[in-house]
Amino acid sequence: MANTGYGKRHAGDEDPHADPDFAHLLPRDAEIAVFIDHLDTGHAMGHKVLAVEHPRYGQQAMRTSLTRITEAGHLRWIKEHITVEDGTMRWVTRTYWSRTRRSAEWWARFARERHGKDVTRDHQPGLARVEEQPAAVETPAEQPAVPDEPEPESAAYRVLTGLCAADPRMPLSDGDCRSLEPLTEEWLSRGATPKDITRALTEGLPPEVGNPGGFARRRLETKMPPQKKEPRAKVTRAIMACATCDQDERTVKIDRGICEDCRRENEAAPMSDEDVIKGFEEIAHLGTTSAYFLRKKLERSTGGPVPDTFRPVPIEDRVFYHYRDNRDRIANGLPPRRWK
Structure with a gap:
């Protein structure tokens, strides 16, 4: 769960659950969307936390899917400027979720309507009070009575x-x-x-x-403690933030919940099979060459060759960590970084 007032928050006015809720998404994105939809209100929404909770996907896959789910209109990061009754002010980033697919215009209107909302915190994790009356639900008279379940202990x-x-x-x-x-x-x-x-x-x-x-x-x-009156807090400004890098509309242009820089990075052409093979060959060549020269340098300082069994760490292992990052980048279809 996130800190009080943060975490997953429903945008409201959603359609009932149905099978085609996320049929427009790719299979992995749809699976993650169903996973998010079933999370409790107030659950932390960072890709690292969700990757720990999800049994099948890691951080990179979760981050990519969150970006696509955001662009599809189900998720938005909105920064709200909160003014408290005691004169203090702060920015908070809230994560709004909608099972129903929303347009960019709908989300923009939703952000504008956040202005003036009372968000004084209560004592439940992840929630913030909003002065809105929920719609009353009428129960049909002919509906059979369901036996009441025992209430859980408070x-x-x-x-x-x-x-x-x-x-x-x-x-x-x-x-x-x-x-x-x-x-x-x-x-x-x-x-x-x-x-x-x-x-x-x-x-x-x-x-x-x-x-x-x-x-x-x-x-x-x-011994009853005194009643503490919590100062009221209101939203005085709400702006869209990028779901990937957390930049907001004050510094970058946000389109469908993603800034232009992150969109260009996400839309970059994946590496071909030939590029992947060439990248691995380059990393292997650089690693072998660096290990050779490092071994020669150490032999000159020790007066001769020293077996790896007498060293705390073999030469190849000392060189390998420099290229581990590029190996992982190539394996994930990303171009390698050039080392000086």
Whole structure:
């Protein structure tokens, strides 16, 4: 997950899931698009993080596919200038995702509509509050009732049930935990951590606690931290940023979410088979030549040849790392760099 307020964010107003959602993309890009679509809101969207999470593709493949998915209209990086109520200002880069394919004009209008939005942070990771009312969903009367699933235990309930493990003198029953849950949630909403609550309820206990539930209630009420009012923050400017190099409209021209320099690099003609073979031959020749001259230089300094078994690292290995980068570039279809 990304830091609070960052990460994957839905652009909204999407069509329902369907098989041809990403049929217009190449097979690898479509697979990665489905993968991104199923990520939780607030998930980090950098190509390195996604490559670690994805079981099939590495960083370079993820970076290339993210570029194509952006150009297809599903993804945008937007830099928003945030002005806080206390007078501070900052730029944040937000990643907006749309399962429905959008045009460049739609994304431009979406960025303009971000102006003036209230984005005061809340306590959930990756989210930012926006003063917009969600559309009400009507449930048909003839729809059969679905049995309610048991609600998962809240963070406040888990804090209370863990008190006995922190101190055996505070064994709370299920009824105690349920009745004290609202007070504990109020602590959490005011910025207290579970450790803070546990410490407040277990520090300085008497030798015996006759009524752990009443004792915990008294401490939760009397030691309640003050209410912290978070300053409101609004978007005062929103500009498009390149999905590849993170430059924005202030310095480069952004077309379909990608700047011109990155587009030229992505559209560069791949190396032919002859170029790949020639590049490997050149790297092998340079490596052999450099190793030969380095070996001769060391032999002159030592007065004669020294077997590799007496060296900490063989000569060829000492030279090889200089050409490892070019070997990887050629293997990925990129032209080699010229070494001085």
